Amino acid sequence: MRVLITGSKGQLGTELIRSRPPECEVTGVDLQDVDISKANEVTALVSKVKPRLIINTAAYTAVDQAESEEEQAFNVNAVGAECVAVAARSAGAKLIHISTDFVFDGNSSRPYRPDDPTGPISTYGSSKLEGERAVMKTLPNESVIIRTSWLYSAYGKNFVKTMLHLMRARDHLRVVADQIGSPTWAKTLSKAIWMAGLKNELPGILHWCDAGTASWYDFALGIRDEAIRGGLLEKSLTIDPIGSSDYPTPAKRPRYSVLDTAETVEVLGLKPLGWQEALRQMLEEYSGLGNSKK
Numbered sequence: 001m002r003v004l005i006t007g008s009k010g011q012l013g014t015e016l017i018r019s020r021p022p023e024c025e026v027t028g029v030d031l032q033d034v035d036i037s038k039a040n041e042v043t044a045l046v047s048k049v050k051p052r053l054i055i056n057t058a059a060y061t062a063v064d065q066a067e068s069e070e071e072q073a074f075n076v077n078a079v080g081a082e083c084v085a086v087a088a089r090s091a092g093a094k095l096i097h098i099s100t101d102f103v104f105d106g107n108s109s110r111p112y113r114p115d116d117p118t119g120p121i122s123t124y125g126s127s128k129l130e131g132e133r134a135v136m137k138t139l140p141n142e143s144v145i146i147r148t149s150w151l152y153s154a155y156g157k158n159f160v161k162t163m164l165h166l167m168r169a170r171d172h173l174r175v176v177a178d179q180i181g182s183p184t185w186a187k188t189l190s191k192a193i194w195m196a197g198l199k200n201e202l203p204g205i206l207h208w209c210d211a212g213t214a215s216w217y218d219f220a221l222g223i224r225d226e227a228i229r230g231g232l233l234e235k236s237l238t239i240d241p242i243g244s245s246d247y248p249t250p251a252k253r254p255r256y257s258v259l260d261t262a263e264t265v266e267v268l269g270l271k272p273l274g275w276q277e278a279l280r281q282m283l284e285e286y287s288g289l290g291n292s293k294k
């Protein structure tokens with residue numbers, strides 16, 4: 001099967017390409033090749049590649065910066081998503097579009113189900129929600145939206161790598177403890193995306209994240225302990241929990257954004273890995289890539 005992946009140099013795109021199934025002939029493109037918000041560029045690319053499946057991971061992902069770059073965020077996450085869906089429709093391709101837990105407001109007291117009401121509280125979340133709506137409107141029967149949360153990987157920029165860097169440089173860190181979510185390794189997400197790509201008849205929206213919940217503070221403790229165990233960090237350090245109000249950021253983030261994956265687990269027949277185990281495996285891979293120097 002011919003597959004086109006946008007955002008191929010991002011953390012998820014990189015993992016998708018690395019884990020491509022042997023039966024898939026994959027073309028990966030990123031911003032240097034095609035700007036997804038330019039309809040003519042996307043259509044020309046899709047007519048040339050002739051994919052049966054498009055996986056759209058390309059996105060404007062700078063959550064805080066989006067507050068001052070609203071137009072750019074909507075241009076990529078909403079207009080861009082629509083351009084990809086239009087091109088998929090004209091080529092008769094199926095589309096898997098990646099979205100986020102940040103489409104929810106965070107006021108729930110149980111994991112969010114795919115059909116729960118959305119209510120983004122940031123520009124990034126609003127732009128991603130508009131992208132979801134454009135995809136569902138343009139390609140109602142041939143698209144699947146997969147929402148995920150708190151992504152990290154050995155490739156690209158993310159919380160785990162930022163924390164490791166800070167932990168090597170400092171004796172003390174303060175990390176937000178009142179936002180709860182599910183850290184998700186882009187590699188385990190890639191597996192779920194490929195399984196969805198090879199299946200027919202899926203629900204319109206799926207939720208996928210690694211199992212278990214954590215605050216950013218819990219996640220930081222996990223990174224510290226696992227990094228010490230894996231030889232990525234020489235010494236321990238103190239990490240103190242703080243509230244979101246002690247660490248003001250331009251974008252508001254949901255207080256609670258755990259995704260309910262029960263339906264996805266059922267339809268894909270895939271059980272999520274616990275986030276601590278996923279983190280352990282990612283750090284092992286990261287260390288193997290020559291990053292073990294303390």
Ligand SMILES: NC(=O)c1ccc[n+]([C@@H]2O[C@H](COP(=O)([O-])OP(=O)(O)OC[C@H]3O[C@@H](n4cnc5c(N)ncnc54)[C@H](OP(=O)(O)O)[C@@H]3O)[C@@H](O)[C@H]2O)c1
Pocket residue numbers: 006007008009010011012013030031034035036037056057058059060061076080098099100101128147148149150151152156157
């Ligand atoms: N990161 C998270 O924590 C998280 C959580 C939940 C959901 N998601 C969603 O998961 C997906 C993948 O995220 P990720 O973490 O892999 O993001 P990422 O590492 O930022 O990768 C996104 C890629 O898209 C490219 N891109 C940006 N604007 C583009 C445009 N106009 N046309 C074509 N390509 C463009 C970026 O290029 P440049 O780097 O050159 O800009 C980058 O290579 C996104 O849909 C994101 O919204 C992410």
